[in-house]
Amino acid sequence: MARPTAPSPTRTGSFTDRTICRAAKVTYPGTEQELVAAVAAVVSTKQKVKVATKHSHSIPKLACPGGDEGTLVSTARLNRTVCIDVAKRLMTVESGMVLRDLIEAAAAAGLSLPHSPYWYGLTIGGMLATGAHGSSLWGKGGAVHEYVVGLRIVTPAPASQGFAVVRELGSDHPDLDAVKVSLGVLGVVSQVTLTMQPLFKRSVTMVQRDDSDMAEKVAVWGHLHEFGDMTWLPYQRKVIYRQDDRVDVSTPGNGLNDLLLFRASPTRRLIDARVAEERLQENGTDTARCTAAQQQAAAFEQRSYGFTNDGVSFTRYPVVGYQHRVQASGTCLSSPEDGLLTSCAWDPRIRGSFYYNSGFSVTLSKARAFVVDMQRLRDRNPDMFCAALDSKVGVVMRYVKASSAYLGKKKDSVDFDIIYYRSHTNGMPRVHADVVDEIEQMALRKYSGLPHWGKNRNFAYDGVIAKYPKAHEFLKVKNRYDPAGLFSNEWTDQVLGINETPNIIKKSCAIEGLCVCSSDLHCAPEQGYLCKPGKVYKEARVCLFIRDY
Secondary structure, eight states, X not given: OOOOOOOOTTSOOOOTTOOOOOOSEEEOOOSHHHHHHHHHHHHHHTOOEEEEOSSOOOSSSTTOOXXXXXXXXXXXXXXXXXXXXXXXXXXXXXXXXXXXXXXXXHHHTTEEOSOOOSBTXXXXXXXXXXXXXXXXXXXXXXXXXXXXXXXXXXXXXXXXXXXXXXXXXXXXXXXXXXHTSOTTOSOEEEEEEXXXXXXXXXXXXXXXXXXXXXXXXXXXXXXXXXXXEEEEETTTTEEEEEEEEEEOTTSSOOOEEOOGGGSOEEHXXXXXXXXXXXXXXHXXXXXXXXXXXXXXXXXXXHTGGGEESSSSOOOSSXXXXXHHHHSOBOGGGGOOOSTTSEEOTTOTTSSOOOEEEEEEEEEHHHHHHHHHHHHHHHHHOTTHHHHHSOTTTOEEEEEEOOOSSTTSXXXXXXXXEEEEEOOSSTTOOOTTHHHHHHHHHIIIIISOOEEOTTSOOGGGGTTGGGGOTTHHHHHHHHHHHOTTOTTOOHHHHHHTTSSSOSOOXXXXXXXXXXXXXSSGGGSBGGGTEEEEEOSSSTTOEEEEEGGGO
């Protein structure tokens, strides 16, 4: 079954290279049988195929079939709970079920999914494709795929088997470590079985301190608090420590996490905020940018970052609430159809927020040294950080445990997440863009960091597959499941080291994050941006405004 698609208000609507993702056909299977038929139809014609979800897509081009003749298989209608076994604490859902619905259905049965990403608009299939995670070093850790104990996946098959088959993998199946983090290149996940825990509550306190001992704290904070994270506000020289721990379900409190960034807001306000941001980028001074940064950070703190004690108002910390009300948020997902009077901040139908999102992990043993280097860069000129990254968000640090998944983390790590301004104009430099570029290159090269599979710009993935010791095992499974590479595209072949490189070398490619500059032409020399060494990490090559050199 096919029908036309419309822009989703919860998608950013843009990829790193600014190209449009096209497909000749979209199918919307509603059952596993229909899913098998959809895959078989594509395989029989040897066309490329990728999976698309209802609300979100990754920042890299994981969801594009490539070219104009491919097919998208949407999991929007595969969004149901299959079964819940309360006694065994198991829950089986279809792959298109969004996290919000999953955790609410689990709670209704007296169960909790122990960990998840902070945005609940992701599907369970999408979370497995990219290795999505929350923050924890306790137990099995904060990645959703660590709680997968079984799944069913539809993969290509020869004509003698009807062109598509369903593979059922149990917890002891050797291929599960490939499918748990798959980049979507193995087939279409149909159903996922998760191990759950009895319903519990969490107690959250946000504590702001100066960053003088942040480097020491980053190595231990994840061991002190089960769901702890840290947010660094570089210019303010502050750190927001999230003291977040499990408490007994009998503990009083019905708190709610409704993160401000993930709420619907008046569209006029969002457009005005973007206009102000563009004005500061194009004509502002560092003083003006830092004043705005302080005001935005203060406003978030005054509104308790979106936490309330009862779902309505905030009175004090700690905020105590059930796991499904605290672990993730995203109320703009279900914002009213009000003629665009309100919107998600990144809704592509309005000229609102437009940004890059970089996420990369550094092993816990190297995190202290990396943080020291970031602080050294900040200390050279703190004002640069006001424009370099989103001051409302700062640098978010989450904890991720080592995984047996072939494309998962090999060691306990700290994940660093940064959001920063992106121009609507191709090749337009960002103010102090060299700051984030140097931080990224430092993390990925000096400290052998790993980019998040669902975020980042092209250059971050250059040569990344060599950092995964069991990548060859993943590729063996890929070749068995999809020998013709129908679920692969140019992007996945590049990041998996099968063909060429994700770098795109052209004029201004470093401005767009498509390459690391090796020539001034890769920057914007006509606007005064030249390719120079990093200020702290001298091996970095960044586009630097010559007056800042």
